Amino acid sequence: MEAVAVRGRPREFNVDAALAAALRVFWTRGYEGASLTDLTEAMGITRPSLYAAFGNKEALFRQALDLYEREKQAFVRPALEQPTAKGVAERLLQGAIDNYLDPDGCDPRGCLGVITSTACGTEAECIRDEVLERGRKVNELFTQRMAKAVADGDFNGPVDPETITNYLMTVLKGMAVQAGAGATRDEVQRVADATLAMWPGR
Amino acid sequence: MEAVAVRGRPREFNVDAALAAALRVFWTRGYEGASLTDLTEAMGITRPSLYAAFGNKEALFRQALDLYEREKQAFVRPALEQPTAKGVAERLLQGAIDNYLDPDGCDPRGCLGVITSTACGTEAECIRDEVLERGRKVNELFTQRMAKAVADGDFNGPVDPETITNYLMTVLKGMAVQAGAGATRDEVQRVADATLAMWPGR
DNA sequence: CTGCTTCCATATCGACCGGTACATAATATC
DNA sequence: GATATTATGTACCGGTCGATATGGAAGCAG
The missing domain is CATH 1.10.10.60 (Homeodomain-like)
Known part of the structure; x- marks a missing residue:
């Protein structure tokens, strides 16, 4: 080419x-x-x-x-294809851990998107907007997937697709901050495991 | 004085x-x-x-x-004094929402600690370390409180005090990122509500 | 008033920022 | 070979960074 x-x-x-x-x-x-x-x-x-x-x-x-x-972040799209909402969450959380805390120790810690979108000077505002826009698109994809999961009966009680997506994104971004702040891989892994253990459905 | x-x-x-x-x-x-x-x-x-x-x-x-x-962040210490682990979490999450998304709209969005600890240039490394150290102290306080909650039987199943604390801190920091990225107060409130709804105990 | 102390305003300092002009070196085409 | 084209290395641009030297203005005590 x-x-x-x-x-x-x-x-x-x-x-x-x-x-x-x-x-x-x-x-x-x-x-x-x-x-x-x-x-x-x-x-x-x-x-x-x-x-x-x-x-x-x-x-x-x-x-x-x-x-x-x-x-x-190639793990994001395949995660959407898991058969259940919990499967989606599990793939997403696991992929994020590998992204934020590279097992080989080669890549930097944390998430480029979170680092960039977290406020800095005025110079980078247009860069920040671009990163936020990309994040919004991912959010939409997962909201649609969660809406399908609601229809599929993946959740135990009444669950709003937007809210469960925002919750998942919140945990992901929090994990990115923790990873960047020096948390060990085991610590973040346990947080992800706990998140899945509390997951309100299948 | x-x-x-x-x-x-x-x-x-x-x-x-x-x-x-x-x-x-x-x-x-x-x-x-x-x-x-x-x-x-x-x-x-x-x-x-x-x-x-x-x-x-x-x-x-x-x-x-x-x-x-x-x-x-005056809400942090009083939250520790709630009678149950879920009460602690509730107070912490609600205080964080008021901190990250000031209802009066006067204060900036997000969390100063998260903004500062999220990596930037080399100049601020010593500042960053200071912020991280302060965060670690808060983490210890909550780990101790959660250990007491475990002893009190506040949790339904087996729960590790460190892990549940890290989980809570992860959600908090994720909420701070979301707030800084433009999420509305209602959106973040629903995430906090969902977190409490999934809380594994009293 | 005369000292003395402290604060304010201007005008900078050297270092670094993102970005480039310019001359030279290395390749392809003719 | 000559010439056109592209990459490289040096040296530098104006602007901004955090931080200050300096001189005068504003208050105190005597």
Whole structure:
């Protein structure tokens, strides 16, 4: 697919590897906390190379965000396909734990989306809005899935699809904060287990 | 208590009011996101006055954090004195909603602690550690309270005091993220209600 | 009044921010 | 070979960051 016209001097670095390195920096420090110096050092390239390859800091962040959703949050969509609401929740919680507390210890802790959407200076407002918008779309997907679960009789009592979705998202985001604040994987795992143990249905 | 030696020119601004204004800025923008220009404009004083009265940005933040805990999170300690674990949780969740989504609409949304502890640049690391340490102390208090609740037979099944505390803190922090991300008070209230409805005991 | 102390306002400091101009190096096409 | 095109490295732009030096204004005690 990349039958690029290779006129001119060829690039000396791997764009995908550089983007992955940039993602790690954003994931660790947030959008505003990640300086161009941090980024270029981690990516192993110079400033002009970064601007030539990615546009600017904001465009680089958006591409890193795409990569994050594509590779690190791939668990979200399959979770929707579980047969019961509790199954959906279980897959989501487990995927989040792997995302927030990488068992290999390679990835940063916490959630890029939560880190970015948590308020910082005015500069990043448009970035923040983009992240919030993406979150809203995920929320919609799960609300629809929970509505189906209500119809399927997955819940013991009366349950509002929006509320149970918001509850689930709240626990997820709380886990992200805890993970970022230094909680161990076992601690977060027990929180997820407890959440499932209290789950009001199947 | 303030029998200050009033030699020299008297101060032209109210220190408490200025600190309250600074708190609102930190609460809205986070530690790093709040620039000295933001702060001095909101406080209505000049930079040298700020440094003379509060030391530096970090010292100002610590004093704002003290004010925050003293006035905005006063609900935490009384919650511990509720007779049952569910009562403790209820008071904590309700107090958090009032804290994160001020009914009068005067205070900023979300939680200063969560905003600050969520990663940003390297400059704020020592501030972050301080906030995390304060959070750890609160966590200990609630773990002890939940251990008593276990002994009191407040829970239906076997429950680990640490885990139920971590679960509660996770929901609280998730609510703070949701509130900061634009959730309405009703939405967050329903999440809290749902949490209590699933609570495994009295 | 004269000292003395403290506060306020202006005008900066050096460091770092995101972003670029410019010259040079490396490849393809002709 | 010559030339066009692209990438790289250096050095720098204006702007903002947190923090201050400095000089004058405003109050006290004597």
